Amino acid sequence: MLTERQAAILRLVVQQYIETAEPVSSRSLVEKHRLPVSSATIRNEMARLEDDGYITHPHTSAGRVPAELGYRHYVESLMAEDPVAPEEQRTIEHQLHQVLGGLDEWLSLAATILAASVGNVAVVTRPQVAGAHLKHMQLVELHGDSALLVAVMDDGRVRQRIVPQHSPAGQELLNERTIRLNAQMSGRGAAATLALAAEMGDIEDAMIVRAVAELIEEQRYTDETFLDGLRAALEQPEFASVERMLLAVQQMQAYRVRRLVEHARTERIGLTRVLIGREHGDEGMLEWSVVVSSYGDAAGSVGTVAVLGPTRMRYERTIPRVRYVATLMSHLIEGVR
Amino acid sequence: MLTERQAAILRLVVQQYIETAEPVSSRSLVEKHRLPVSSATIRNEMARLEDDGYITHPHTSAGRVPAELGYRHYVESLMAEDPVAPEEQRTIEHQLHQVLGGLDEWLSLAATILAASVGNVAVVTRPQVAGAHLKHMQLVELHGDSALLVAVMDDGRVRQRIVPQHSPAGQELLNERTIRLNAQMSGRGAAATLALAAEMGDIEDAMIVRAVAELIEEQRYTDETFLDGLRAALEQPEFASVERMLLAVQQMQAYRVRRLVEHARTERIGLTRVLIGREHGDEGMLEWSVVVSSYGDAAGSVGTVAVLGPTRMRYERTIPRVRYVATLMSHLIEGVR
DNA sequence: ATTAGCACTCTCTGTCTGAGAGTGCTAACG
DNA sequence: CGTTAGCACTCTCAGACAGAGAGTGCTAAT
Numbered sequence: 001m002l003t004e005r006q007a008a009i010l011r012l013v014v015q016q017y018i019e020t021a022e023p024v025s026s027r028s029l030v031e032k033h034r035l036p037v038s039s040a041t042i043r044n045e046m047a048r049l050e051d052d053g054y055i056t057h058p059h060t061s062a063g064r065v066p067a068e069l070g071y072r073h074y075v076e077s078l079m080a081e082d083p084v085a086p087e088e089q090r091t092i093e094h095q096l097h098q099v100l101g102g103l104d105e106w107l108s109l110a111a112t113i114l115a116a117s118v119g120n121v122a123v124v125t126r127p128q129v130a131g132a133h134l135k136h137m138q139l140v141e142l143h144g145d146s147a148l149l150v151a152v153m154d155d156g157r158v159r160q161r162i163v164p165q166h167s168p169a170g171q172e173l174l175n176e177r178t179i180r181l182n183a184q185m186s187g188r189g190a191a192a193t194l195a196l197a198a199e200m201g202d203i204e205d206a207m208i209v210r211a212v213a214e215l216i217e218e219q220r221y222t223d224e225t226f227l228d229g230l231r232a233a234l235e236q237p238e239f240a241s242v243e244r245m246l247l248a249v250q251q252m253q254a255y256r257v258r259r260l261v262e263h264a265r266t267e268r269i270g271l272t273r274v275l276i277g278r279e280h281g282d283e284g285m286l287e288w289s290v291v292v293s294s295y296g297d298a299a300g301s302v303g304t305v306a307v308l309g310p311t312r313m314r315y316e317r318t319i320p321r322v323r324y325v326a327t328l329m330s331h332l333i334e335g336v337r
Numbered sequence: 338m339l340t341e342r343q344a345a346i347l348r349l350v351v352q353q354y355i356e357t358a359e360p361v362s363s364r365s366l367v368e369k370h371r372l373p374v375s376s377a378t379i380r381n382e383m384a385r386l387e388d389d390g391y392i393t394h395p396h397t398s399a400g401r402v403p404a405e406l407g408y409r410h411y412v413e414s415l416m417a418e419d420p421v422a423p424e425e426q427r428t429i430e431h432q433l434h435q436v437l438g439g440l441d442e443w444l445s446l447a448a449t450i451l452a453a454s455v456g457n458v459a460v461v462t463r464p465q466v467a468g469a470h471l472k473h474m475q476l477v478e479l480h481g482d483s484a485l486l487v488a489v490m491d492d493g494r495v496r497q498r499i500v501p502q503h504s505p506a507g508q509e510l511l512n513e514r515t516i517r518l519n520a521q522m523s524g525r526g527a528a529a530t531l532a533l534a535a536e537m538g539d540i541e542d543a544m545i546v547r548a549v550a551e552l553i554e555e556q557r558y559t560d561e562t563f564l565d566g567l568r569a570a571l572e573q574p575e576f577a578s579v580e581r582m583l584l585a586v587q588q589m590q591a592y593r594v595r596r597l598v599e600h601a602r603t604e605r606i607g608l609t610r611v612l613i614g615r616e617h618g619d620e621g622m623l624e625w626s627v628v629v630s631s632y633g634d635a636a637g638s639v640g641t642v643a644v645l646g647p648t649r650m651r652y653e654r655t656i657p658r659v660r661y662v663a664t665l666m667s668h669l670i671e672g673v674r
Numbered sequence: 675a676t677t678a679g680c681a682c683t684c685t686c687t688g689t690c691t692g693a694g695a696g697t698g699c700t701a702a703c704g
Numbered sequence: 705c706g707t708t709a710g711c712a713c714t715c716t717c718a719g720a721c722a723g724a725g726a727g728t729g730c731t732a733a734t
Contacts, residue, residue: 675734676733676734677732677733677734678731678732678733678734679730679731679732679733680729680730680731681728681729681730681731682727682728682729682730683726683727683728683729684725684726684727684728685724685725685726685727686723686724686725686726687722687723687724687725688721688722688723688724689720689721689722690719690720690721690722691718691719691720691721692717692718692719692720693716693717693718693719694715694716694717694718695714695715695716695717696713696714696715696716697712697713697714697715698711698712698713698714699710699711699712699713700709700710700711700712701708701709701710702707702708702709702710703706703707703708703709704705704706704707704708
């Protein structure tokens, strides 16, 4: 158990390190904060904190740096959140409301806004519904012997697929087919749609219905993950070497980030979770932390909002902002269904 | 005018520099290629080439490095293209044919394939039609008081927009409206659609028609530009310092790259152009070269395929591959219209 | 015209040194 | 007993320096 003074020192060490990115020395702590004790006392306390695993030493004659446990304790007990000011709330909300083009555009914008607000990588995943259903589909004639199948799902997705036409039909006939098939398919899930396809007499009908079933179920990792803010994040001193920067660029790929974030999140909407260093389980990204929150609607679909950054991250700022954006999205998502 | 020997030497210098990324010395040239002359002779010739501006010197005791003029001459007169082997042609074509999901997915895949094939940044822009026309639009009811407008254009775009509904209508009524409006709008361009909106009696009809007109005209830079291959490109030695790498990451943003590439391309389909260093006109990217080609169909829409990389780029490989992908796309694009 | 030879230049690497920053420990102090 | 002054010790960092190595440019001989 930490004494009150140890806790105070730990807080200062973490804060100062987050701010300066430099190891924190006992003397600088005393001077900057006009502590009523000498640096030797701080050194003694620091040695304790180090024994207990809260902070470390890069080398003998360097100041102290928070260890994972130190950040953990800081986030849980020592930190005061830096709330999203009303002004900033309005800005974010306003920007989000600029969206005209549907769910995808909206998720992408959310990632961009969040990234800009916290200066790190922001990730937003599309809300996953246990079983999506078809709302409406439409066949549009393409040049030549194929048609474009456009399907709108009840989870907000709009997906397309090119389907061959054995007998070129013209838009008129495609419209008829569209109406006929919609009548049978709309409201169905993937399995039910597939079952329907099996019963179909007409081969072309069956093929289209199967295509719709695939679209309902489809999840492409990249397309479902919206990521922004890498450029800004790379300017932080943790990436100030070619190897580290290159590694970071490699690591921040949509599919990988998505796996990490999906794994880190909880089902519980409204809860914001922080995973520091190895806590998130991706051995290759030990120096990264994740702040993650779920959003969703009454219908039970759940998506993820997250920020990724170096363990030396401004948790005070990041946590409330992730939470705020997630909350906002939970409210807004109803509208694009 | 270069003598034959000078040209031969220049070719070797460029080739070796492209391969090794190290300044090329007179001795290494003689040894590696068993030249029938001494290094001193090469040195004399090199001095000439330097006087004429084909190559340079990083410093007194370093080997030679191609200057822009050297690359230029190499690309135009000295280089033998490394054709895309039938095997590779099949692979690329096969990958491109994997596309199921329509134009966007297809352009994005093309960029990925090209990037992988040349190991640099590949950019593909959507084919722009002078005036696109509406093929078909569909209204789908969303939860609450809005509807999703999905429009398919004759240039292959599928665009969506959320539109408010003043009086919640139900999908039935939306279908009626869809049919009514399609009958009036389909085949129209942006201006004609806008004109139509002005004549409309019904306010909601007019609003939807206006929205469609906007969608027909819409061009969002990011969404219209598909880019891949940055990760691989960053591994090249030209980016082996934090500042350069960071700069490269900043520079390779969709909107900027698009501007560069659109500016560099020619209207002439089938022609592949190479712009080296300052030739492309973006003063901030002097160390980059662009290989660019246009693709399009008989209808006159033109898109761009390009590769961006350091001036020290394997032009022999890159040029034929850009050309091949562009040709392929010209053929394939007919199918997704 | 070509080339051997050599002086000259510049970079690169490793070593060393001194300065500086911090800690850890000890002993003294209140 | 907690606190602190003092100091030895450790480690890093920047700069200086030297020597090796790589290349060129020039000159004179072939």
